[in-house]
Each structure stands twice: as structure tokens, then as C-alpha cells.
Amino acid sequence: MAFEGKDERARNVRVEDVAREAGVSPITVSRALSTPEIVKPETRERVLRAVEKTGYVVNTLASSLRSGRSSFIAMFVSNIENPHFARATRGCADALENSGFHLMMAQTNYSARLEADFVGSVLPLRPAALIFTGVVQAPTTKTLIRSRGMAVMEMWDHVEDPLDMLVGFSNLDGGRLMGEHFGRAGFRNIAYVGRTQDRGAQRLAGFREGLAATGAELGHVAPLDGHPPVIADGAQALRTVMQRYPQVDAIFFSSDVLAVGASLEAARDDATSHVAFAGYGDSGLAEALPVPLTTVHVSSYEMGFRAGKMLLRRLAGESVRERSIVLPNELRIRQSTARFIN
Amino acid sequence: MAFEGKDERARNVRVEDVAREAGVSPITVSRALSTPEIVKPETRERVLRAVEKTGYVVNTLASSLRSGRSSFIAMFVSNIENPHFARATRGCADALENSGFHLMMAQTNYSARLEADFVGSVLPLRPAALIFTGVVQAPTTKTLIRSRGMAVMEMWDHVEDPLDMLVGFSNLDGGRLMGEHFGRAGFRNIAYVGRTQDRGAQRLAGFREGLAATGAELGHVAPLDGHPPVIADGAQALRTVMQRYPQVDAIFFSSDVLAVGASLEAARDDATSHVAFAGYGDSGLAEALPVPLTTVHVSSYEMGFRAGKMLLRRLAGESVRERSIVLPNELRIRQSTARFIN
Incomplete structure (x- = not known):
């Protein structure tokens, strides 16, 4: 054990030794170490200096807990x-x-x-x-x-x-707002990219409802249900959608991080400059992008x-x-x- | 109190009632609720079903803790x-x-x-x-x-x-690497933007050392030592530096988040397209930017x-x-x- 020296020394120091050094009672030493918030700052300082001087180490296993619920x-x-x-x-x-x-x-x-x-x-x-x-x-x-x-x-x-x-x-309402926006904007070849389970399922269902309410419909769904998404997934998803659904004119991503990745990818590639993007969340980046991102704001x-x-x-x-x-x-x-x- | 109904009912159920319902001993009920990891899954399921059926509520204040250090x-x-x-x-x-x-x-x-x-x-x-x-x-x-x-x-x-x-x-070495890079690249009107205390002080000191080693020097420092930086701070800092140090040709930001904000701002404004940027950290965004960002990679x-x-x-x-x-x-x-x- 690499720290035997310190442990050996500490084992011989008792709480009473610290108390004597600090000029307080043993119970005050105990309180200063286990529940410092109930001990006056000056007393606590004195105890801590005594702890340092004597090399005292608390016997953690023996120290008892305050009663009642934790803070x-x-x-x-x-x-x-x-x-x-x-x-x-x-x-x-x-x-x-x-x-x-x-x-x-x-x-x-x-x-x-x-x-x-x-x-x-x-x-x-x-x-x-x-x-x-x-x-x-x-x-x-x-x-x-x-x-x-x-x-x-x-x-x-x-x-x-x-x-x-x-x-x-x-999440259903949020998706619906975006669906209505896409429908009213006149997009006609619409894709959804992202989670299709749990909250994603609700955003997707709401999106379909919103589109339907304005006479539009969803043309392509690209599910991404694995690990939590990162920026690079959005760029990759954009390339995949362009291949599988080349007529796409608007994409709703289930989270901003995917939409940001796609948007930054599109900034380097003129071939996708005719595609509209939207995300979900309104992260700090959404507004800072070269083409600021339409999104559902989550407070x-x-x-x-x-x-x-x-x-x-x-x-x-x-x-x-x-x-x-x-x-x-x-x-x-x-x-x-x-x-x-x- | 809004939940009186539930509390009233629960007060009349004792641990013995749960034990009888589950067909186990009272101590097993107690263990299943306070230290579920030491109880067999089947037993735990049975106890939980009995808890649900009887509406039992643990007396948290009376329940005692396991001994020893926590997990x-x-x-x-x-x-x-x-x-x-x-x-x-x-x-x-x-x-x-x-x-x-x-x-x-x-x-x-x-x-x-x-x-x-x-x-x-x-x-x-x-x-x-x-x-x-x-x-x-x-x-x-x-x-x-x-x-x-x-x-x-x-x-x-x-x-x-x-x-x-x-x-x-x-952080000193990281700053030095960037200073050497800026010096060798031939930049001559160099600014530092970001933290100047703690880790920032070390990055800045290393940056100066690296510049000096290649015969270059730092022309302008814009300290940002308040709240943790956000994207918008980087854009703002870029505008400020352009006003106060208009001859600037390269800026080292003390963190990627600032450099990303500046880089996205620059993507909208041709007036800064001649300025080189670098950050610190190598966040996921650094590589995804329209102009990928030079930075110090932190693992x-x-x-x-x-x-x-x-x-x-x-x-x-x-x-x-x-x-x-x-x-x-x-x-x-x-x-x-x-x-x-x-």
C-alpha cells in the first residue's frame, strides 16, 4: 500500500488528542468534521488546524450519521x-x-x-x-x-x-406546431430524421397531425434510435436522406443537435442549399448558425x-x-x- | 396538505401487514425497500407487489442506514x-x-x-x-x-x-504549442481573448512563451473573466477586438466555445475573413464548422x-x-x- 506511512501515523492519534490541541471538547471535534455546517467557523478553523498538526484521520466506518433526512x-x-x-x-x-x-x-x-x-x-x-x-x-x-x-x-x-x-x-404539441408550419410553408417532399421512440414517437406523431391539418403529408422517415445523437450524426443523416429521398425539400430533425450537424454540412455543400431544416430544443447554437435554425423552443x-x-x-x-x-x-x-x- | 388521503391510509399499514401479504418476514420487507441489492429479485418483486396492494409507506426517519462506506x-x-x-x-x-x-x-x-x-x-x-x-x-x-x-x-x-x-x-504546455504554431505560421498582429485567471492564466502564459520562442509577440489581450462563456460571447468578443485592434490577423481564444461563436459570426461577415482563429478543447463542433477550427485537443x-x-x-x-x-x-x-x- 503506497500510503502506509501516513496511515500508520494517523492510527495512533485519537479524537481526544485533536480536542486537546484545539482546546475544545471531543464532541466538538467530531461535529466539526462530520457536520461542519452546525459549528461556528472560528471553531471549525481551530479544529482543522489541530487535525492538520496531529495528522488525525477520521475512522469513517465508525462515524455515525446525523438522523433525519439528508440535505x-x-x-x-x-x-x-x-x-x-x-x-x-x-x-x-x-x-x-x-x-x-x-x-x-x-x-x-x-x-x-x-x-x-x-x-x-x-x-x-x-x-x-x-x-x-x-x-x-x-x-x-x-x-x-x-x-x-x-x-x-x-x-x-x-x-x-x-x-x-x-x-x-x-412533445406531441411541439411536433404538431412544426407540422403546421411545414404544411403552411408549402413544403411538399417532407422528411423526418431522428428518434421514433418515447419522446421522439410523440414529436413524430404530432408532426404528422400538424401536416395532415394543413393538407400535407410525410414522405420519408429516417429513424435514429441508437446512442444519444452527436453533431456528426446530423451530417451523416443529411447525406443518407439525399440519397434515399432525393426529391426532399424540407427536413424536421427530432433534436437541434442533428439539425445543427446537417446545417453545418449544408454550409459546405451547395447541393443541399434548397432544403429547409428545422430542429427541436432551441439550443444556443440554433440562432448562431450561418443560416439560423427554425426550432421548437424548450425552456x-x-x-x-x-x-x-x-x-x-x-x-x-x-x-x-x-x-x-x-x-x-x-x-x-x-x-x-x-x-x-x- | 394536498395528499392527505394517501398519507392517512398509509399510516394504518404496518410492515407486518406487508410481510403477511408477501409471505415473507418483516425484516425481508425492510431489506427489500432499504437495500434492494441484497435481496433476490423474485423476493423483491413479491414485496413490491405487496407494498402496492397494501399502500404501505416507509417511515423514512426511522429507517436505519447500512453500515460502512457508501457505494x-x-x-x-x-x-x-x-x-x-x-x-x-x-x-x-x-x-x-x-x-x-x-x-x-x-x-x-x-x-x-x-x-x-x-x-x-x-x-x-x-x-x-x-x-x-x-x-x-x-x-x-x-x-x-x-x-x-x-x-x-x-x-x-x-x-x-x-x-x-x-x-x-x-495548460501551460497547451498554450505554448499554440504560441509556437502562431509564430511559425507568420502571424504578426496577434490577440488573445478569454480567461486570464487560473487555467486561463496558464494558457496565456504558455501562449506568450511559445510566441517568444519563435520571435513573435502578443499585440492585444481581451480578458473575459466573468460567467462561463457561451457562444454569443465569442461573436461579441470578435466585434470588440476588430474595433480596438483593427490590424489583428490572428486570435487565440481560451476555449472552443468562444472560438466557435467568433467563427460562426465571421461566416456571416466578410470583413473578418482574413483573420485566423484558434480555440482550446476540441469540442465536437470544432471539426464540423464551415471553416474547421484549429485547437488544442483535450481528451x-x-x-x-x-x-x-x-x-x-x-x-x-x-x-x-x-x-x-x-x-x-x-x-x-x-x-x-x-x-x-x-
């Missing part, structure tokens, strides 16, 4: 590399600032198995509440959570039966912020009558489609 | 919206897969105060290890962590005295993955002699500078 709230994030989820965690953390609660996050990779695994390992730590950037997947996970009678926040979707509370939006930060505030009210014991908040969808029409409309 | 590793991330840090958390989570350890993350916003606050609130939960996407800031936080004698991983930097283990790279995923594997060896009780891994910097020369080199 942390566990947030389960489907994919932390998705900037929308990252922004939602920021909004949520901002809402919790100075509340005494701390946000801790875990990644579930959209996997029901990982989600169940994480929930099972987090519950014994007695989190004050649970947040999910989606709706909880497995029925047994739902039951396990319900059995705790704790505050739970689901997000990013609109379901009739949330576990407890929900702040989300309707990720606001969703996280409102979820955090709603949880705080519940944790403070207030009555929360409005259990479910559905944020409106907003279509942002920019040059990527607008330049083809007379 | 979770706490990762403190400076800014989760930075795609490099997000990718590092992914690498780390992948390294921990199937190890029995779970990664939980917290955001510190580069704040020493928030970092100290988080560390203090997480330690009582007995994490198995701590990871930081940087080096620990406040001396008292360092002392508090050292007093626990636990496994700690610092990242993203190269310091002589890590708290315990470190996987990082040298974020690999850094996270190696940090995770190194921690696992330590947690398994293996000797870890190589406490500090410094990953090499790689310059990726692309069209944003290469097109000006004869």
Missing part, C-alpha cells in the same frame, strides 16, 4: 451531455441556492435498469427528494419510490399520472428552476395543489425555413 | 454545461460500470465557497471517494478532506502537490475514464504508485489557421 436532493439525468438537461440542472441548482438543500446528479443513459439501480442505491442515503429529467420508467421503480412517501419531481414530458409532481411540456432552464421551487415549497410543508405544470411550446421561425416562404 | 463516489464538477466536463463525467461513469460503485455529481460553479459547502454536506453521507474536475481550492477544504483519509481524485490541471491522485494535463473522456479506473484500483485495496498522470497535449491544425499558411 441533498437526487436528480437523475438521462444524458448529462445533452445541453438542455445540463441547463435544467443549472436552473434547478439556482432555485435551491441558499435553501440548505444540495443538488446531486446521476446519469441514467435512458436505461430503466440503470435508473432502478441508481434509485435503489440512493434511497438508503435518505435524499430529501428525487428529480427525474423524464418520467420514471419501470413499474417496480415507481412502487419502490411510492413506498417512501417522499417528494418526487418528474420532468420533460406530459403524462396524466405523474408519481407525485411534474413540470414538463407536450430547459425555466423547467429546472420551477421544478426546484415547487419542491422547496413541498419540503417546507406547504400545500402544493397544482401538482402538474405544463409549459407552453413556442415555435421559433428563423431563416432555415423562412427563406423559402414567399 | 457512491461524489464528483464535483465546475460547470456541467461545459461539454468537456460533461464528457469527463461520462468517461468516469463508464469506468465505474458494473463495479458496484455509483457516480453522483454536484456543480460548484468554480466557487471555493460552494465547493466547501458541498464537500461539508456530502462527507456525512460517507462517499467511497471524491473526484474534482479541477484542483481543490480552499486550504480548509483540503484539510477537511485529508482528515478523512479517503481516496481523492483531482483533474484537469497539473500541480506538484495533489491532495491524493491526479489525472490532468498542462476529456479519457481523462474521466482513467480517473475512474485509477480510483477503482485504489478502492479495491491495490497499491497505486503512480499518483499523478499527465496526459499529453495535441495540437489539431485545421483550416481556420492552415488556410493562411503558404
